[in-house]
Amino acid sequence: MRRLFTGLFLGVVMLTSQAFAAAEVGKPAPAFTATDSNGKTHSLSDFAGKTVVLEWTNHDCPFVKKFYKAGKMQELQRAATADGVVWLSVISSAPGKEGHVTGAAANKLTTDRNAAPAAVLLDEKGTVGKLYGAKTTPHFFIVNSAGVVAYAGAIDSIKSTDSADIASATNYVAQALGELKAGKAVSIPSTQAYGCSVKY
Amino acid sequence: MRWFVVLLSFFFASMPAVAQDPKVNVELLSSRTTAAPGETFTVALRQDITPGWHTYWRNPGDSGEETKLHWQLPEGWIASDILWPAPTAHPIPPLVNYGYDGTLILPVRITVPENAVTGTPVVLKARATWLVCNDICIPESAEVIYTVNIEQDSITDDASASLLADAVAALPKKADAVLSLVLMRPKAELDVSVLGLGALREAYFFPEDGALLDHAAPQVLRGNTLQLKTSDSLPVALPTTAAGLLRYVTESGTRGVVQVSSAVTVSAPSTGDAFAADTSGSVSIETALLFALLGGIILNLMPCVFPILSLKALSLVQKNANVKKARAEGVWFLAGVQASMLALAGLLLVLKAGGAAIGWGFQLQYLPFVMAMTLLFVALALNLLGFFEITGRFQNIGDELTRKHGGTGAFFTGALAVLVATPCTAPFMGAALGFAFTQPAAVTLLVFAALGLGLAAPFLLLCWVPALARRLPKPGVWMQRFREFLAFPMLAAAVWLFWVATLQGGADAAAWLLGLIVLLSFKVWLARVWPKAGIALLVLFILGAGYALFTVTPTRSVSSELSKGSWSSAAVDAALAEGRPVLVDFTAAWCITCLVNERTTLSDDAVKAALTEAGVVVLVADWTNQDALITAELAKYGRVGVPLYLLYRGVPGETPEVLPQILSPSLMLDKITTLGKPQAAH
Numbered sequence: 020m021r022r023l024f025t026g027l028f029l030g031v032v033m034l035t036s037q038a039f040a041a042a043e044v045g046k047p048a049p050a051f052t053a054t055d056s057n058g059k060t061h062s063l064s065d066f067a068g069k070t071v072v073l074e075w076t077n078h079d080c081p082f083v084k085k086f087y088k089a090g091k092m093q094e095l096q097r098a099a100t101a102d103g104v105v106w107l108s109v110i111s112s113a114p115g116k117e118g119h120v121t122g123a124a125a126n127k128l129t130t131d132r133n134a135a136p137a138a139v140l141l142d143e144k145g146t147v148g149k150l151y152g153a154k155t156t157p158h159f160f161i162v163n164s165a166g167v168v169a170y171a172g173a174i175d176s177i178k179s180t181d182s183a184d185i186a187s188a189t190n191y192v193a194q195a196l197g198e199l200k201a202g203k204a205v206s207i208p209s210t211q212a213y214g215c216s217v218k219y
Numbered sequence: 220m221r222w223f224v225v226l227l228s229f230f231f232a233s234m235p236a237v238a239q240d241p242k243v244n245v246e247l248l249s250s251r252t253t254a255a256p257g258e259t260f261t262v263a264l265r266q267d268i269t270p271g272w273h274t275y276w277r278n279p280g281d282s283g284e285e286t287k288l289h290w291q292l293p294e295g296w297i298a299s300d301i302l303w304p305a306p307t308a309h310p311i312p313p314l315v316n317y318g319y320d321g322t323l324i325l326p327v328r329i330t331v332p333e334n335a336v337t338g339t340p341v342v343l344k345a346r347a348t349w350l351v352c353n354d355i356c357i358p359e360s361a362e363v364i365y366t367v368n369i370e371q372d373s374i375t376d377d378a379s380a381s382l383l384a385d386a387v388a389a390l391p392k393k394a395d396a397v398l399s400l401v402l403m404r405p406k407a408e409l410d411v412s413v414l415g416l417g418a419l420r421e422a423y424f425f426p427e428d429g430a431l432l433d434h435a436a437p438q439v440l441r442g443n444t445l446q447l448k449t450s451d452s453l454p455v456a457l458p459t460t461a462a463g464l465l466r467y468v469t470e471s472g473t474r475g476v477v478q479v480s481s482a483v484t485v486s487a488p489s490t491g492d493a494f495a496a497d498t499s500g501s502v503s504i505e506t507a508l509l510f511a512l513l514g515g516i517i518l519n520l521m522p523c524v525f526p527i528l529s530l531k532a533l534s535l536v537q538k539n540a541n542v543k544k545a546r547a548e549g550v551w552f553l554a555g556v557q558a559s560m561l562a563l564a565g566l567l568l569v570l571k572a573g574g575a576a577i578g579w580g581f582q583l584q585y586l587p588f589v590m591a592m593t594l595l596f597v598a599l600a601l602n603l604l605g606f607f608e609i610t611g612r613f614q615n616i617g618d619e620l621t622r623k624h625g626g627t628g629a630f631f632t633g634a635l636a637v638l639v640a641t642p643c644t645a646p647f648m649g650a651a652l653g654f655a656f657t658q659p660a661a662v663t664l665l666v667f668a669a670l671g672l673g674l675a676a677p678f679l680l681l682c683w684v685p686a687l688a689r690r691l692p693k694p695g696v697w698m699q700r701f702r703e704f705l706a707f708p709m710l711a712a713a714v715w716l717f718w719v720a721t722l723q724g725g726a727d728a729a730a731w732l733l734g735l736i737v738l739l740s741f742k743v744w745l746a747r748v749w750p751k752a753g754i755a756l757l758v759l760f761i762l763g764a765g766y767a768l769f770t771v772t773p774t775r776s777v778s779s780e781l782s783k784g785s786w787s788s789a790a791v792d793a794a795l796a797e798g799r800p801v802l803v804d805f806t807a808a809w810c811i812t813c814l815v816n817e818r819t820t821l822s823d824d825a826v827k828a829a830l831t832e833a834g835v836v837v838l839v840a841d842w843t844n845q846d847a848l849i850t851a852e853l854a855k856y857g858r859v860g861v862p863l864y865l866l867y868r869g870v871p872g873e874t875p876e877v878l879p880q881i882l883s884p885s886l887m888l889d890k891i892t893t894l895g896k897p898q899a900a901h
Binding site: 042044081082116117152155163169171179180204207208211212213214218 | 283287314316355356357450453796869
């Protein structure tokens with residue numbers, strides 16, 4: 020009888036949590052597997068023990084351009100990578116929608132923009148995006164070395180498309196990565212993301 | 220000629236998109252051509268938005284950016300914030316944006332300084348920036364200018380003044396009343412009744428703070444309460460007030476938008492663990508009802524309930540009753556179960572409405588109740604063993620009634636079954652009942668009714684289908700032996716209740732209980748040899764029991780196998796600050812599931828070793844007696860009862876993982892080994 024009850028209980032828990040999995044700060048990051056611009060497959064579990072940054076992006080979105088044109092996103096990527104952080108750019112634009120690219124085009128964008136992500140994940144079905152609840156480009160999720168979502172939200176504190184605002188804004192991603200590196204708790208673990216809608 | 224066209228097109232193509240084909244044309248309008256010193260007048264940014272495109276409200280929703288005005292005004296001039304008209308919601312699944320299309324007037328109040336020099340024209344200048352989107356987004360901006368004269372007598376701009384006056388008149392008015400917004404992650408409820416709008420047909424709340432609510436979640440109106448969902452990105456420090464706009468349609472068809480302010484309170488999550496992810500009301504109600512029904516059926520097998528019900532079932536065999544009579548008996552039994560169940564639920568609702576911090580299983584936190592139950596179980600056991608068969612009219616146990624044939628007997632068997640089942644319902648039905656108590660009273664009662672239906676179902680089935688009843692073994696001597704045997708599970712249950720009582724009331728409770736049991740036995744014996752003394756002794760027994768129940772005072776004690784700390788939220792924070800994982804064990808001495816988990820899992824050598832090695836701080840929240848703090852913490856996780864196991868990984872401020880209610884060593888070891896490692900969603 021106890022087994023019956025345990026079975027029933029666990030069954031319901033599994034059913035409900037699977038259907039509604041989402042990246043929540045303080046909870047284990049949802050596991051995913053995705054293909055990058057070179058056709059290589061990556062799973063979140065491949066990076067166990069490392070801090071992982073997930074950057075939702077769309078190269079035509081003015082909010083994304085704000086950071087790439089100013090070279091700030093590239094700067095952030097290089098600084099993070101130097102600290103052993105795995106930086107994954109994710110493109111969830113559906114085919115035919117703004118920001119959708121082929122693997123070759125994604126690689127060209129990386130070269131042209133002198134960007135430095137560890138990989139660019141092509142998520143044209145929006146599976147990973149919806150799993151994490153990515154709403155905007157840019158939208159950031161930081162998974163700490165324990166596999167727990169340590170930050171979710173905006174790149175910085177000033178909601179605009181103007182590169183001139185970058186200097187005076189608080190960069191939440193840089194701040195969170197700095198705190199994680201120092202072994203501290205992330206002081207601002209959750210913010211409202213701003214940007215273009217993800218083109219699912 | 221052709222080279223000229225090529226050159227021209229090249230020239231245009233190289234120009235920025237905004238300059239070439241702006242999606243929004245803007246103009247600065249003013250209600251005054253001439254303004255007087257010290258006066259305040261209205262100007263406005265007019266946006267003519269290309270069809271199919273939209274600009275954004277102050278809270279753009281899930282994406283986008285609001286229109287902004289960066290004023291460059293002369294010294295002393297003051298511009299207000301934009302006075303925002305009511306936006307509309309633009310769904311772009313899975314997101315929702317708040318914005319405008321068509322022609323938009325964004326009014327701003329301008330105050331002229333007292334010392335403004337008359338006769339000098341003043342340039343009102345602003346840089347307007349906005350984001351305009353259809354499927355894609357384009358940031359646009361423009362410099363807007365209006366030159367206004369300063370004279371003692373102001374002059375109205377005929378063309379613009381009425382347009383602006385209309386726009387200002389159409390702005391949402393401020394409501395005087397303060398609403399109440401309750402955040403119960405993941406649900407939220409906005410009570411709009413104080414607005415005094417009467418019955419509403421539709422309502423929609425636009426929050427000014429974009430981080431508070433899930434914009435894309437459907438807003439469901441139930442009476443005067445709007446059911447919402449909290450945002451995934453709720454800030455750690457929640458605001459105490461939330462402003463916004465409420466768009467509504469009344470039952471009589473009146474439409475309107477009002478500017479509202481609401482007091483924000485944070486309450487327990489609206490659902491239990493098993494239902495946490497499910498936010499749509501109807502589905503979770505069905506799930507909870509199903510759970511309650513199954514739970515009720517399982518309750519039939521509980522050591523405290525089984526003897527009573529199996530005897531009742533056997534009585535069917537003895538009587539060889541006709542189908543009609545048997546069915547009537549089944550229905551009476553169901554009525555008894557339901558009456559008792561609903562009375563219990565009603566009592567709990569009344570206590571809760573009175574503000575008592577109690578949860579399910581609350582009755583076992585009251586020492587008098589535990590002691591009374593112990594005595595009842597002993598009495599039932601003595602009866603089963605055949606020491607007494609009360610035939611008088613003044614029995615307080617209900618036993619004789621339950622064995623009476625026919626309607627009344629069946630009704631009281633049902634009522635008694637619920638009473639003796641309560642110690643078992645508490646630990647096993649935690650999740651479903653936890654859900655029940657966060658719902659409106661009607662739903663709570665419905666869940667209890669389902670539990671009762673489940674409890675009554677097997678017996679009801681036996682009564683209803685004669686073929687099943689005929690399958691029961693033929694009556695004989697074995698029935699007497701079986702009945703006597705059933706006294707032992709009853710006594711075992713009494714031992715457990717006795718133990719709970721001693722934990723709550725210490726040696727005093729033990730002495731009183733044993734004394735009362737002796738008195739009870741004496742009464743039973745005396746009734747056989749000298750029946751007349753029975754009544755007097757019964758009165759004595761009741762007096763003694765009553766005195767004991769109200770004089771023994773609860774004491775507190777915690778039994779533990781592991782070296783455990785006592786729970787407090789400060790203790791959790793302290794451990795997390797050190798980066799140590801924390802296991803919080805919400806338990807109570809009267810909770811069977813808790814004890815089973817304690818014995819099978821938490822006391823398991825391998826588990827203890829693993830916990831120690833992983834540096835897990837184990838904190839015990841003992842709910843054996845009432846504790847408002849623990850009740851509140853349980854409520855955070857949608858529980859109104861124990862057990863509850865929380866596992867923190869050692870990250871300050873994290874939301875802990877809620878472990879299943881029934882633990883096993885393998886599950887626990889699994890969880891401990893994944894501490895400090897990334898983990899798949901589950």
